[in-house]
Amino acid sequence: MDEGKARASAPKPHWWHRRRTPEGVPPQPLAGPGDTPAAPLHAPDPYSTPPYGRPGPWAPAPPVQRPTLTPPQGTPLVPGATPPPVAPAVYAPQPPAEPATQPLPSQAAVDATPPGGAPEEPATRPLPPVGPATEHVPYPATPQQTAPQPHPAPQAFAHPAPEAPAHPAPEATPPAAPAEASYPAPEANPWGYDPWAVAGGLPVYGKPEPVKQVTVARSRLVGGAVVVALVAGGIGGGIGMYLERDGGVAGRVTLPQAGAGSADRAPGSVAGIAARALPGVVTIHVRGGGDQSTGTGFVLDKKGHILTNNHVVQSAASGGGSISVTFNGGQTAKAELVGRDGGYDLAVIKVSGVSGLTPLALGNSDSVRVGDSVIAIGAPFDLAGTVTTGIISAKERPITAGGRKQDGADISYVDALQTDAPINPGNSGGPLVDSQARVIGINSAIRSAGDAESGGAGGQGGSIGLGFAIPINSARRVAEELINTGKATHPVIGVSLDMAYAGDGARVNTDGSRTPAVTPGGPADKAGIRPKDVIRKVDGVPVHAAQELIVKIRGHRPGDSLALTLDRDGREETVRLTLGSATSG
Incomplete structure (x- = not known):
């Protein structure tokens, strides 16, 4: 009963899933319920997709794996290729996690492969275990080469443990620990996005260089430039002022000058x-x-x-x-x-x-x-x-x-x-x-x-x-x-003078002129002065011409008394008179 139910629940193979026996090879009987499953004809495909076309009926469909790690340059590494020589960066990688054994597909899964070559995945597919990111090394192309390093699984979430396969898979030999590989430090991604990056970032290739603090250095450089500019400007301004004031390097002549003194002066100056x-x-x-x-x-x-x-x-x-x-x-x-x-x-x-x-x-x-x-x-x-x-x-x-x-x-x-x-x-x-x-x-x-x-x-x-x-x-x-x-009044003596007389003193005119020589009743008439008298002194001061006599008289006020010294017919006489007054016209 149980066996019949199990068979009834198994999928019915289609005609394209029927096994074909190659020429020269005798057909082998199907495995029964108690028989041990036969070993696969080929080793598991490490590339996860058929690289040479659709798989034939003699090979089981390889399990689907995640793509290999892409270097920073963007070109996948060919299996077995040697990366370019770079200086090795010493770092301590995380120990690789033990890969999980993956069961081989059953014969029924092989028979259920569609013509397109892509096997139908079971409802529940085992996922690689969650562990630290490790460096990926591709699986070898032949069974004699080293087993592949499992790809690190994302750390952002965890899947439930897969169910046990219907047919137990043979034990897989755990891969040897990969040798430390040195890759060049990744360059900055110009697009800022890596679609193949796993959670937690890419693995570190070598020791990262410390980021330089250029902001402080740049501010110091700018401050130094400003200080140099200020000092240079001050020096240039001083030199320019010196040249402008002193007329060049050779200098120009400057004369000493006294400062501004007091504006006050002595009253007698x-x-x-x-x-x-x-x-x-x-x-x-x-x-x-x-x-x-x-x-x-x-x-x-x-x-x-x-x-x-x-x-x-x-x-x-x-x-x-x-x-x-x-x-x-x-x-x-x-x-x-x-x-x-x-x-x-x-x-x-x-x-x-x-x-x-x-x-x-x-x-x-x-x-x-x-x-x-x-x-x-x-x-x-x-x-x-x-x-x-x-x-x-x-x-x-x-x-x-x-x-x-x-x-x-x-x-x-x-x-x-x-x-x-x-x-x-x-x-x-x-x-x-x-x-x-x-x-x-x-x-x-x-x-x-x-x-x-x-x-x-x-x-x-x-x-x-x-x-x-x-x-x-x-x-x-x-x-x-x-x-x-x-x-104004003028002092007068009451005589007319001979302005043409060339001798010493002032001579009184003679009679017969248009004006009388001595004004009747005037000061001279009262003092006894006569025509042709020559006046030689006024108050003892000698006079030498008629103008001098006039000046001497006008130097006094009307009413002043004067002493006149006369020369009359060779005799010297002195008379005194009081000056009269005349008004200017």
Whole structure:
């Protein structure tokens, strides 16, 4: 019963599964239930697939095995081929796992092989045991060669143990332990994926080289390059600055220079005097009568009165003219004429609505001595605020500083202070100050080369060191009279002088002229002076010409008493008189 059931359950062989007996070989009887199965005609196929076509009926179907290990280069190794020689890498491989014995297929499985040559696999197929990854060595092609190393099984999962085959397989001789093989280190997979890789990665071929930490080395290299660049830049900048400053490797000439010192100056120095006097000096521009001129003046008081020369503002006095004043700080204001005197060549103008005026202090011209230091301030050729310095070269120089050259009081004679301080056109009316910044004279005239006595510093000539200033004592009296009355008075003796007399002294005219030689009832008439008398001294000071006598008299105030020394018909006499007064027209 059991035997019949077993036979009934066995698959019915098809006609293509029938065994064929080759020629010359007697047929062998089929094995019975109690017979021992016959040995296979051929050894198991190690390649897992028929390499030479479909298997014949004389060979059982080989079991299916996993593909052999592919080297990193991607080309399978031919069985029995020798890998390329490389330096052996010493490493300790894992001991190979004992291969599991695989049973041979039964005769029924052989008979059930389809024509295509691929045997039908049983429902439950034994799998290789799970173990550590080992190096794979292919099975030999002949039974005499070494048995193959089993392929490592995946470690990610485990299969159930296979059932015992229907027919026990003969014992397989365990393969000998493979010799250590050295393969070159695997290269990096460019695709990052190996379809034949097993779980746990490929086996290690040789000792892996340690991965270099290039990140730290690269950062150090970059930091070093930055430091070198900074140091090189600093050195280059220093060299460039040195070459730019010193003009190259050979260098250039540099001159020593003192540092900036203090701006303060001693009050008695030229700079100190100029600093105190300049705020009170003004530049005057005059237009009128189809003419225009430039001169200088200085402030007398805080009411706005300014003293200057008559010939500076004379063109504006004729009517329709204008006077403009520019202060040292640049402020400009209109001015009006207060009064003028042609005999002394002085005039007073006034500005209104100007605050912060700086009047100059007035000195005493009688105290001046030859050789005293003086400073002239003015606007030569309209150059405002020009300061020049010199000394007093002489005193009581009789000059004409303007006015009409007529006989008597209309001639502008001045008992002037002579100075070598440069005075040029445009300086007229400016102050001549002493070492204490006090005004001692008004710059009025110059003597130019090849020129006769210049009637005022407004002439177009250059300075040759001969400048003349009206003494401040006389100018002060005239300025007071012009401010108070608008007119100035002149001291007179009441005589007319012979301007053509070439002898020593000043001779009184003779009778018969258009004007009387001695003014009746005048100071000279009262003192007993007669026509043709020659005046030789004034208060004991000799005079050598008519101009000198006029200068001596104009140096006094009306009402002053004078002692005159006369030469009358060869006899010397001395008379005393009181100066009269005359008003300028």
